[in-house]
Amino acid sequence: MADLLSYLKDVGKNDIIFAYKGEINTQLLRSIVQSADAKMDEFGENLGFRKRVSGVLIEILQNVMRHGSNTKIGQDEYYPVMIIARHNDEYIIGTGNLINHQEKEFLENHINKVNSLNPDQLKEFYQEVLKNGSISSKGGAGLGIIDVARKAKDNRVNYDFKEINEDYMFFSMFVSVQKPIRKQ
Amino acid sequence: MKAIYIQSTQDTPQVTLDIQKGIFEIKGNSYPENSAQFYNPIIEWLQELLASNYKNKIVFDFNFDYFNTSSAKFILEILRILEEFQEKSVETMVRWHYFEDDIDILESGEDYKGIVSIPFELVSRDDTLDM
Numbered sequence: 001m002a003d004l005l006s007y008l009k010d011v012g013k014n015d016i017i018f019a020y021k022g023e024i025n026t027q028l029l030r031s032i033v034q035s036a037d038a039k040m041d042e043f044g045e046n047l048g049f050r051k052r053v054s055g056v057l058i059e060i061l062q063n064v065m066r067h068g069s070n071t072k073i074g075q076d077e078y079y080p081v082m083i084i085a086r087h088n089d090e091y092i093i094g095t096g097n098l099i100n101h102q103e104k105e106f107l108e109n110h111i112n113k114v115n116s117l118n119p120d121q122l123k124e125f126y127q128e129v130l131k132n133g134s135i136s137s138k139g140g141a142g143l144g145i146i147d148v149a150r151k152a153k154d155n156r157v158n159y160d161f162k163e164i165n166e167d168y169m170f171f172s173m174f175v176s177v178q179k180p181i182r183k184q
Numbered sequence: 185m186k187a188i189y190i191q192s193t194q195d196t197p198q199v200t201l202d203i204q205k206g207i208f209e210i211k212g213n214s215y216p217e218n219s220a221q222f223y224n225p226i227i228e229w230l231q232e233l234l235a236s237n238y239k240n241k242i243v244f245d246f247n248f249d250y251f252n253t254s255s256a257k258f259i260l261e262i263l264r265i266l267e268e269f270q271e272k273s274v275e276t277m278v279r280w281h282y283f284e285d286d287i288d289i290l291e292s293g294e295d296y297k298g299i300v301s302i303p304f305e306l307v308s309r310d311d312t313l314d315m
Contacts, residue, residue: 026217030194048285055250055288058215062252065217127295130260143253151288180287 015092018084023071029061036084043086053091053177056151057084059144060173064097071098073168081172090153094174100167107171110142111157114149122150153178185236188229196222197248201229208244210262214251223258230265234272242269247281247309248289256292263300270302277303284308 017039018032033054040050064080071079080097099107117125126146149155152175159173187202197212216222244266251259263278270276278300280293290306297304 026195029217034194046285047283048287051250051286052288055252058250058252062215062217062254123295127299130256130295131299143256147253147256182287 015085015087016083017086019082021081022079024061024065024080024082026065029058029065032061032082033058040091049179052151052180053093056148056175056177057093059148060093060095060175063144064095067097067099067103067171070100070168073098073164078164078168078170083174087176089179091177092174093177094172096170096172098164098168099171101169104161104169104171107159108161110145111159111173114145115156117149117155119150119155122146122155126150148175151175151177151180185229185233188226197251199226201226203233203238203240206240206243208242209247210259211245211247213249214255216255219252219254219258223255223261227258227261227265230262234265234268238269239274241275241277242266243277243279245279245281246293249283250289251292260296260299263296263302267300267302277305279305279307281307281309284310 018036020028020032036057037050037054040053045053061082064082071077078098080095082095083093085092085094114122114125126143129143129146145157149157157173157175159171162170162172164170185203187204188199189202190196190199192198192212195213195215197210197214199211200207200209202208210226214222244262246259266276266278278296280296282289282293290308293304293306297306
């Protein structure tokens with residue numbers, strides 16, 4: 001599975017709009033959303049596309065906020081990271097955060113399932129999870145990734161796990177968001 | 185029943201629930217970190233109204249710029265309560281407003297329309313707004 005850093009090597013440094021490492025809280029989320037929107041406006045993106053990118057950004061960052069509570073292992077700090085880049089009229093949103101093995105199992109199964117579905121199946125899966133309530137104890141992360149996949153290029157959520165020790169690993173994911181196309 | 189008026193913020197919508205004026209509306213952005221805290225008072229208010237002998241027509245306007253997936257669950261809960269009003273023979277309808285270029289809000293309206301069985305109108309609007 002592709003990881004964010006090797007992907008960004010191709011993207012090029014000039015395409016990076018925003019990069020951050022540190023704790024992510026609600027206040028910061030709000031200002032990131034505002035700055036990203038202003039930047040996309042400068043690039044002349046239409047409102048529908050800006051809202052889609054902001055929506056994916058919000059969903060992914062709130063996911064990190066829910067799961068990324070621990071940042072320290074021994075003396076080493078593993079703060080959440082995030083990046084927004086623009087490349088060939090697409091926006092790439094990537095994040096990384098520390099998770100435990102239990103969370104890995106849920107995320108890996110869930111993302112693999114999501115990546116195996118076509119747009120119609122994703123729509124059905126979204127409705128099923130929406131109707132039947134939360135599938136995650138941490139509040140709706142399950143629905144978030146389905147929503148992100150529905151808006152991502154090729155409906156694909158890319159991810160990578162790097163083992164840190166027997167309890168923890170660093171989880172990174174990225175998606176490329178493309179302009180909405182109305183499917184009849 | 186006492187009306188509910190909530191001012192919008194960057195990440196929570198404006199809410200108007202007023203039976204005297206016949207206004208039922210949620211408008212703006214909805215991506216609070218804690219959606220339950222925001223939506224529970226609204227759900228409770230609607231349940232209280234449902235338990236009363238309210239008989240007037242309900243037209244519920246959803247006018248979102250954006251909502252996150254944890255808000256999505258509460259929107260469905262509100263729609264489920266509206267279904268119950270209809271089952272109690274209270275004439276009920278939903279107007280789902282979307283900015284004309286916003287395919288995502290339009291399609292999420294279509295998702296809900298497919299899930300619930302109440303009259304559900306998709307209404308396009310033309311404007312500009314900020315996240």
